[in-house]
Amino acid sequence: MEPGSGPVSLLCLAATSGVPLFCRGAPTRHQLPFSVIGSLNGVHMFGSNLDVALTAAHTEGTRVLWRAFHESITLIVMSSEEGANDFTLSRLLDNVFSAMVLVLGLEELANIRNVERLKKDLRACYKLIDSFLTPAERTGDLTQCVECVLVPCSTTLQECLTAFTGAAESRFGCLLVGGRVAVATEPWWQLAPQEVNLLAWLVGSLLPSTTRDYPVYLPQGSPMVPHRLLTFQLLPGLDICLLCGPSPSLEAVETELVPRFWKPLLEPLRACARPPSVPLHPGVLAFLLINHEQKRSLSAVLPRGVQAEGPTLPLGSCASVLRAFYALVVSHYFSCEGSPGELPPLEVPLGGGSHSARHCYVVSAGYKAYAAQAPPHQLFLLLAPEVPTFALRPLATHILQYLVGDAAF
Amino acid sequence: MSVPPGSVIVPDWLKSPEGKEHLAAILRKNKRKVFGLIERPVLPPQVASDTASYKVFVSGKSGVGKTALVAKLAGLEVPSTHHETIGIQTTVVYWPAKLRESGRAVIFRLQFWDCGEAALRKFDHILPACREKADAILFLFSFTDRSSFDDLPAQISRVVGDAGSLVRIVVGTKFDQFMHADVTERDVAEFQRTWHLPVFRAQSAAGSRQAGRRTPDAGTGLREVAPLLNGLAEHLWHQDQVAAGLIPAPLPSPEETGPC
Ligand SMILES: Nc1nc2c(ncn2[C@@H]2O[C@H](COP(=O)(O)OP(=O)(O)OP(=O)(O)O)[C@@H](O)[C@H]2O)c(=O)[nH]1
Ligand SMILES: [Mg+2]
Numbered sequence: 001m002e003p004g005s006g007p008v009s010l011l012c013l014a015a016t017s018g019v020p021l022f023c024r025g026a027p028t029r030h031q032l033p034f035s036v037i038g039s040l041n042g043v044h045m046f047g048s049n050l051d052v053a054l055t056a057a058h059t060e061g062t063r064v065l066w067r068a069f070h071e072s073i074t075l076i077v078m079s080s081e082e083g084a085n086d087f088t089l090s091r092l093l094d095n096v097f098s099a100m101v102l103v104l105g106l107e108e109l110a111n112i113r114n115v116e117r118l119k120k121d122l123r124a125c126y127k128l129i130d131s132f133l134t135p136a137e138r139t140g141d142l143t144q145c146v147e148c149v150l151v152p153c154s155t156t157l158q159e160c161l162t163a164f165t166g167a168a169e170s171r172f173g174c175l176l177v178g179g180r181v182a183v184a185t186e187p188w189w190q191l192a193p194q195e196v197n198l199l200a201w202l203v204g205s206l207l208p209s210t211t212r213d214y215p216v217y218l219p220q221g222s223p224m225v226p227h228r229l230l231t232f233q234l235l236p237g238l239d240i241c242l243l244c245g246p247s248p249s250l251e252a253v254e255t256e257l258v259p260r261f262w263k264p265l266l267e268p269l270r271a272c273a274r275p276p277s278v279p280l281h282p283g284v285l286a287f288l289l290i291n292h293e294q295k296r297s298l299s300a301v302l303p304r305g306v307q308a309e310g311p312t313l314p315l316g317s318c319a320s321v322l323r324a325f326y327a328l329v330v331s332h333y334f335s336c337e338g339s340p341g342e343l344p345p346l347e348v349p350l351g352g353g354s355h356s357a358r359h360c361y362v363v364s365a366g367y368k369a370y371a372a373q374a375p376p377h378q379l380f381l382l383l384a385p386e387v388p389t390f391a392l393r394p395l396a397t398h399i400l401q402y403l404v405g406d407a408a409f
Numbered sequence: 410m411s412v413p414p415g416s417v418i419v420p421d422w423l424k425s426p427e428g429k430e431h432l433a434a435i436l437r438k439n440k441r442k443v444f445g446l447i448e449r450p451v452l453p454p455q456v457a458s459d460t461a462s463y464k465v466f467v468s469g470k471s472g473v474g475k476t477a478l479v480a481k482l483a484g485l486e487v488p489s490t491h492h493e494t495i496g497i498q499t500t501v502v503y504w505p506a507k508l509r510e511s512g513r514a515v516i517f518r519l520q521f522w523d524c525g526e527a528a529l530r531k532f533d534h535i536l537p538a539c540r541e542k543a544d545a546i547l548f549l550f551s552f553t554d555r556s557s558f559d560d561l562p563a564q565i566s567r568v569v570g571d572a573g574s575l576v577r578i579v580v581g582t583k584f585d586q587f588m589h590a591d592v593t594e595r596d597v598a599e600f601q602r603t604w605h606l607p608v609f610r611a612q613s614a615a616g617s618r619q620a621g622r623r624t625p626d627a628g629t630g631l632r633e634v635a636p637l638l639n640g641l642a643e644h645l646w647h648q649d650q651v652a653a654g655l656i657p658a659p660l661p662s663p664e665e666t667g668p669c
Contacts, residue, residue, distance in 0.1 A: 103495065121527075124495050207476065207498065208485060210446060210520065214496035215532055226532075229496075235445035246534060250497060251464075251541050254446065263447050 008084070008133050010096065011076040012122070013041050015068050019115050022122055025133045040064070040076050056086050065089045069097045070110040083324025087331040088142060092132055095141050095194070098219040099128045102198050106223035127205040128198075137301050137319040139288050140197040142326055145297040146189075147197060149180040150409070153268040158183045164261040165242060168230075168253050172243035177272050179204040181296075188243075192220045193295040203231055203239055213250040216243075234262050235273050278302065280402075281395055283387035285367065286318045288326060289403050293376035298409055313366055322382045325362060325369040329380065333357040334373055361392055372396045377404055411607045414636070415509075417643040422507040423631070430456055431505035431514060432631075441484025450503050450516060458505065462518040463645050466539045468568045469549030471526035473557050474582035474613055478549065479521045481613035482634050489615035494525030497535060504638045508646070517642045536568070544645055545576035551583045552610075555591040561600070574652065576644040578607050580637065585612035607644065609637045 009025040009032065018041050023032060044066045047054040057064045062080045067090075069075065075093045100109055103125045104118075112118055132141055140147040151157065157175060165173030165185050172191070174184035179200055188196065195218050206212065210233050215226040230242040230250055240262070242253070262269070278300055280287065288299040301318045313321060334356060361370040368383040370392045379400045383392065403409050414420070422428040434450035435442055444450065452458060467475045476494050480487045483500045504517045522539045529535045548565055550557040561579065569575065581597065583589075601608055612633070650656045 124493055127492060207480065207488065208443065208500075209498035210501045211499045212496060213535070213538060214498075215528070228534075233445045234447050236443045238445065249534075249538050249541060250499075251538065258446050266447055269447070 007080040008092075009078045010092075010129070010133065011037060011040065011078075012096075012100075013037070013074045013076070014112055014115055014118075015072050015074045016112075017115065018042075018045065021073075021115070021119050022126070024126065024129055040066075041074060044068075044074065044076070056089075063089060065093060067093045067097075070106070072110050072112055073097065073100070083320065083327065085327055085331055088323070088327045091142050091144070095132050095198075096129050098194055098198060099132070099202075100125050101219040101223050102195075102202065102216055103128065105217040105226060106219075128202055131201055131205050135319075135323065137299070138201070139297060139299045139323065139326070140193070141201075142323060143288070143290055143297050144193050144197075145290050145292070145295045146193045147180045147200065148296050148298055148409075149177050149182050150298065151177060151182040151272040153271065154183050156265065156268055157272070160261055160265055161185060161240070164240070164257060167257050167261070168242055168244065169248055170242050170244045174199075174241045175272075176200055176203060176239045176241060178237050182272060189294075191218065195220060199229065199241060202229070203241065209233065211250055211254050232258055234258070234269055238269060238273050280399055281387075283384045283395075284381060284399070285313065285384060286322045286382040287399065288322060288380040289400075289409060290378045290380075291376055291409060292378065296409070298403065318382055321367060321369070322380060325371070325382065326380050328362075329360060329371045333360045334371070334378065359393060359396070361389075363389055368392060370396045372400060374400060379403070411601075411605060412640075412643045412647045414640060414643070417509060417646050418639050419507040419509050420639065423505070423635070427456070427514065428505070428507065431458065431516070434516075435503050435505065444501060444503060446501075449518070450505075456514070458514045458516050460516045460518050461646070461649075462520070463544040464520050464522060464542055465545045465547060465641065466522045466543045466568075467547045467549065468539075468564065469526070469547075469551075469582075470557050470560070470564075473549045473551045473554065474611070475523050475549055477613040477615070478547075478580065478582060478611055479523045481611070481630070482519075482521065482638060484630055484634075487613050487615040493527055494523060496528050496532075497522060497524040497538060499523070502638070504642060506639060506642050515646075517638075517645070519638070519641065540568075540570060543575060544648070545578065545641065547641075548577065548579045548606075549582055550579065550592070552581050552592050553583045553586045553589045558592045558596065558600075562604070574648060576641070576648050578609065578641060578644060579604075580609045580611050582611050582613065584610040585614050607640060609640060611637060 009023065011023050011032070012021040013019060014021060018038070020037055044054050048068070054066055062078055063084060063086065064076065064078050065086060067075050075096060077089050077092055079089055100122065104121055108118060108121065135141055138147070161173050161175055161183055162185050165171060171185060171187040174188045175182045181196065181200065198219070199216070202216070212229070212231040214229040214231070216229045217223050217226050228244045230244055230253060232240045232254060234240060280302065284302055286299070286301040288297060290297045359370070359372050361368065365385065367385055368387055368389065370381045370383065372379045377400060379396055381396055381399065387395070423432050431452065434452050449460060467479060469475050471493060472491050477487050479500050483502050499520050499522045502519045502521065504519060505514060506517060507514050522543070524535050524539055546568060548561060548568070550561055565577065569577070581592065597608055651658050
């Protein structure tokens with residue numbers, strides 16, 4: 001999908017002056033008229049002058065969410081997407097602001113000195129922000145857990161990464177495969193999950209490059225002082241990331257350290273670059289596994305074999321159906337420890353009652369979906385409609401056992 | 410100092426059977442192959458060639474077309490809108506060529522260093538990082554922006570600093586926008602007379618290939634980038650030969666003696 005053609009519009013304004021800073025999502029031809037922007041902001045300002053925080057509004061087809069950050073930036077999101085709920089939109093606002101901090105630093109956002117200058121600087125965030133509006137197979141923006149990928153030879157790669165990172169005078173190193181974390185040094189895991197994801201998405205939103213030296217601010221760890229994010233493309237789809245201070249130079253790491261540490265591992269790295277097949281039941285269209293203790297997640301949309309019968313969802317919609325199912329379950333049924341975090345419970349469980357479900361499922365004409373929780377894990381499955389409903393629960397239990405046990409996630 | 414085109418490298422060699430064999434190593438499905446840092450083009454053993462690696466810094470004001478040019482040279486998709494480059498990004502381009510003198514084939518590994526003009530101003534470490542051990546600098550101006558052309562002399566002295574011997578090449582971008590040209594051929598000729606620097610013309614417009622006529626290399630876009638890549642390779646090779654004392658150093662060029 002063309003970025004900017006989706007049913008989600010995002011507005012960013014300077015909170016005190018009401019000056020629009022940017023608008024993303026709405027096709028440029030259908031830019032919101034200034035009067036609408038003004039009213040949307042006005043109603044929010046009116047509330048805050050009376051000490052009333054306006055957070056959300058629903059019309060028949062559209063949801064609107066407001067959020068002010070550091071009394072300086074207001075973000076407004078409008079969505080007419082089918083699966084959208086306040087949970088997904090709230091996460092979106094949070095991610096967008098963090099992305100702005102990542103690229104510009106908090107200082108420039110919290111104390112706006114020159115609106116025109118800020119407007120221009122904010123353009124540098126557009127690509128990253130746009131990637132939230134069309135999230136494709138991404139899940140970490142909703143789960144706030146690090147998106148991981150299982151690779152062969154992870155122990156060897158881990159050792160090499162730790163040694164390489166140390167040689168580059170850093171402690172923060174990570175190997176991304178297809179934009180997900182394959183291995184990382186211990187301090188990298190200590191970063192906030194959102195920061196780890198943002199760094200991976202930033203790398204994914206940039207033009208493909210052999211190496212990069214990119215200034216970044218860590219929204220939680222270092223919002224005022226920039227660090228250098230160095231990236232090295234070892235093979236297509238395989239990038240090493242380092243967070244560094246002023247030294248060493250990009251040139252030095254590339255020419256002196258990369259060949260010494262990584263050339264000997266060419267074969268294991270090649271094995272990582274090939275997408276690993278997850279041997280699951282053929283009826284599984286997509287899955288998402290979360291480990292809440294470690295704040296890590298594993299997910300995939302699985303291409304269907306030729307034996308598939310009946311109408312099937314296209315791959316793209318598998319990902320979005322799974323996202324919508326996840327959002328539905330965590331905002332209504334799984335009142336789980338450590339999921340929505342700072343978010344207040346947004347909705348009353350649909351069935352009434354205050355208990356927390358352990359399993360739930362949805363059956364529709366086009367698919368079935370099943371969620372199971374077994375702390376610290378949660379599993380979300382999207383299945384083909386021909387999988388019998390009575391088989392969902394044993395299947396989910398089996399897959400959970402397989403992924404958690406054998407694959408040791 | 411300018412190395413005449415075709416004096417070091419055999420032009421059109423890539424169309425010969427031997428050239429095609431080398432070309433196959435950098436293509437996949439009629440597109441340019443992307444190589445990671447720990448790989449390189451693989452040639453059949455009987456044609457194994459040496460690789461010569463160079464660092465090329467691409468400089469020029471914001472929006473002049475640095476990122477677009479590098480994408481074009483690498484055979485990557487050229488972004489259609491201007492997204493300011495925030496830090497440094499480098500791109501490796503492998504380019505096979507035949508040396509006229511020795512008859513040897515060499516694979517040039519050109520690593521282009523592109524950094525956004527704004528980032529360069531905001532962070533002190535970026536300019537030194539791009540200059541560190543650079544073998545060549547491309548100075549970009551845009552045919553549609555007079556000020557970028559007028560600023561060239563100042564830009565050259567600002568960027569080169571006290572760097573030693575360096576290949577310096579001027580590239581005029583957006584040459585396809587002749588309707589909006591703000592710099593004439595006469596301006597360019599006069600600049601070349603005064604500064605004795607090679608000037609290349611580039612068009613890196615997004616999607617220009619679809620608009621162009623269908624040619625055998627329509628998919629690879631190699632024909633459009635060959636003049637600049639060959640020219641750059643010739644200057645780099647020539648500079649190495651001079652540095653190694655294999656050919657006499659050129660006379661001091663005017664920009665070293667002239668007003669600057
Ligand atoms: N028609 C045409 N457009 C071009 C050409 N080169 C660049 N552009 C356009 O000019 C705009 C800016 O190009 P960039 O390559 O992003 O500029 P830059 O020099 O990298 O700018 P900074 O990163 O901000 O320093 C983009 O919209 C390009 O599509 C060209 O040769 N022809
Ligand atoms: Mg650029």
